[in-house]
Amino acid sequence: MKPLTIIVIENLIIRLPNLRAIAAAATQAGLTMIAIVPDALTPDDIDALPFRAIPISDWSSDGLETMVCRLERHATVVGIGTCIGFFTPEGLLGAQVAELCARRGLLHPPVDALYLANNKFAMRQRLRDRNVYTARYARVIGDASLVVAAEHVGFPLILKPVVGLGSSFISRCENIADMRRVFRHYQEHARHGYYTEYFCAHDIGDEHFEPMREMLAEEAIDGYEISVECLCTGHQILPLVMHDKLDVEQSSYSSYENLLVSPPVRLTLNEQQQILIYTRVVLNTLGLRNSFCHVELRYDSKGRASIIEVNPRVGGMRVRESLLALRGVDFAAVYIQQLLGKPFCFPEPPMASGYHGMSAIYPRVSGILRGIHGVEAARRLPGVLSVNNHIAPGTSIGGDFEEVFAVDAWLQADTPAAIKALDRKVRELIKIDIE
Numbered sequence: 364m365k366p367l368t369i370i371v372i373e374n375l376i377i378r379l380p381n382l383r384a385i386a387a388a389a390t391q392a393g394l395t396m397i398a399i400v401p402d403a404l405t406p407d408d409i410d411a412l413p414f415r416a417i418p419i420s421d422w423s424s425d426g427l428e429t430m431v432c433r434l435e436r437h438a439t440v441v442g443i444g445t446c447i448g449f450f451t452p453e454g455l456l457g458a459q460v461a462e463l464c465a466r467r468g469l470l471h472p473p474v475d476a477l478y479l480a481n482n483k484f485a486m487r488q489r490l491r492d493r494n495v496y497t498a499r500y501a502r503v504i505g506d507a508s509l510v511v512a513a514e515h516v517g518f519p520l521i522l523k524p525v526v527g528l529g530s531s532f533i534s535r536c537e538n539i540a541d542m543r544r545v546f547r548h549y550q551e552h553a554r555h556g557y558y559t560e561y562f563c564a565h566d567i568g569d570e571h572f573e574p575m576r577e578m579l580a581e582e583a584i585d586g587y588e589i590s591v592e593c594l595c596t597g598h599q600i601l602p603l604v605m606h607d608k609l610d611v612e613q614s615s616y617s618s619y620e621n622l623l624v625s626p627p628v629r630l631t632l633n634e635q636q637q638i639l640i641y642t643r644v645v646l647n648t649l650g651l652r653n654s655f656c657h658v659e660l661r662y663d664s665k666g667r668a669s670i671i672e673v674n675p676r677v678g679g680m681r682v683r684e685s686l687l688a689l690r691g692v693d694f695a696a697v698y699i700q701q702l703l704g705k706p707f708c709f710p711e712p713p714m715a716s717g718y719h720g721m722s723a724i725y726p727r728v729s730g731i732l733r734g735i736h737g738v739e740a741a742r743r744l745p746g747v748l749s750v751n752n753h754i755a756p757g758t759s760i761g762g763d764f765e766e767v768f769a770v771d772a773w774l775q776a777d778t779p780a781a782i783k784a785l786d787r788k789v790r791e792l793i794k795i796d797i798e
Contacts, residue, residue: 368438369702370431372399373446374422374456375528375561379412381446381695384683386414388695394441397434399427422451424459431463442469442702447676448477450526450563450574455481457675470597470704472675476650478567480673483579484525485567486649490670493648496641498582498669505577509542512580519583522546526574528558529679530618531765535583542580548616549578552764586663587629588671591642592678592686593656594697596707600643600651603690604682605635606721609783614727616764622786623680623721625689628779634662641668651675653701655694657682681721681773684748689715720774720782722789726762730797735770737792744792746785748773760797769795 369389371382382398389396395415402418409416419430434440443464448457457477464471479485490497501512503522513520522545523533532553534545553559553575562574588608594601607627612619627635642658657678659671677683677694686692691710700707726732734756742750750772754760760767772789776782 365437365439366395367393367441368395368397368434369442369444369699370397370399370434370440371444371446372427372456372460373448374401374451375447375449376401376403381677381683383413384695385446385698388693388699391696392699394699395438397438399430422456422459423453424462426453427459427463428466440467440469442699443467443471444698444702447528449481449528449561450565451561452563455565457481470653470702472595472652472654473650476652477675478565479649480651480656480675482526482565482567482572483523483581483672484572485570486670486673487581490645490648495644495648496667496669498584500579500581503542503546503578503580506543506546509546510539513539513542516580516582521581521583522549522578523581524549524553524559524562524574525572525577525579526562528561529766529768530620531556531558531761532578532616533613533618534616535613545616546578548764550576552616552761555761556765584661584663584669586661586669589627589630589638589660589662589668590623590678591638591658591660592682593642593646593658594692594701594707595646595651595654595656596701597652597704600646601707602639602642603692604685605630605638606682606685609720609779610786617766619725619766620680620723622723622783624718624779624782625685625720626718628718630662634666637666638662638668641670645670645673649673655698655701680723680768680771684773685719685721688713688719717775717777718779718782720776720786722772722774722786723768724770724772724790724793724795725766726760726769726795726797728797729761729763730759732756732758732760732769733796733798736794736796738770741772741789741792744785744788746774746776746781747789748775750789750793762797 386396398416458474461471499516501515536542564573590606592604606623610621654675655677657674683694
């Protein structure tokens with residue numbers, strides 16, 4: 364008898380921890396997991412993985428179909444998914460995976476919704492067309508469009524990539540000279556970015572996008588920055604956890620999310636409810652279903668929530684730990700249930716006391732990483748639940764123009780003041796050595 368198998372297709376190597384967790388959950392559910400991964404992984408990397416992994420170089424839809432058909436000769440495939448599903452030169456991987464599922468009658472997110480969620484301009488266009496509030500925005504395709512964008516959006520404004528992961532190449536502009544400088548910097552440096560190999564050209568409807576050559580201008584909204592983790596089922600939006608971004612730092616060419624805390628510190632219960640209502644409206648308008656979603660917003664001085672971006676995936680940093688600690692939701696187990704189309708049965712949320720926090724530490728200069736010091740000392744601090752190192756010595760880093768996660772810490776404390784103090788102690792101990 365062929366083994367019951369799920370296939371997870373992922374082109375972003377940094378998501379290997381998620382793959383490990385999904386593989387363990389699959390085993391617990393009596394399933395086998397096979398991962399299709401980039402051929403950038405070495406044979407030693409492949410051998411070290413606790414699941415079967417098949418490296419590929421052909422990310423075309425035909426190539427993926429051929430690979431899945433080959434696997435189906437020896438396995439009964441009951442689900443196909445991806446962790447990030449970001450762009451390849453052949454298309455949006457998440458959409459390609461959804462099409463693989465559709466041809467087999469397997470559960471999947473809607474293809475159109477995945478494209479809208481992965482393109483910040485297209486997302487705002489859909490919201491505007493459906494009369495859902497969004498900040499002013501404009502597409503910047505070349506120097507000539509800078510003035511037009513500025514006139515439409517107004518200053519101050521944010522210039523950012525039209526697609527992307529993390530918070531790289533995001534700048535606040537106060538005038539047209541700033542816009543020209545930022546746009547020129549992006550044109551010169553984008554090809555060297557940590558994630559920009561995934562900034563691939565693509566089409567949405569009649570629009571053609573070349574993310575390495577264009578940017579999005581959007582109204583700069585002052586206020587609290589928030590993220591909401593949601594589970595989109597086949598028929599409803601389930602908000603799970605809200606994080607208050609207590610410390611967000613804007614540099615010339617990047618935004619650094621230093622400390623996120625849950626439950627939110629600066630929002631009343633009524634304000635949190637307003638944000639959740641708006642979040643549901645946004646996700647329903649985009650048509651997202653059968654997916655985790657990481658939603659980023661601002662809550663402005665007028666008491667109004669405003670979308671920043673939507674990502675059809677579970678959040679990064681320590682979101683998996685946050686879901687488990689605050690809601691009792693095991694991401695990997697729910698991911699498996701979602702692939703299989705099984706109903707969700709969430710446990711009662713744990714009686715978590717105090718506050719949980721995610722600290723991220725980024726190199727602020729470019730160069731070659733020589734080492735990261737102080738991690739063990741930080742792990743011994745009371746209230747530090749864990750500290751993870753994400754970059755190996757010898758890695759080339761563009762720290763002066765992009766957000767590169769080097770270290771993150773998972774914290775717990777009784778009060779907001781205590782968790783801020785713990786965050787400061789972690790930062791004092793951990794030093795990143797760049798050559």
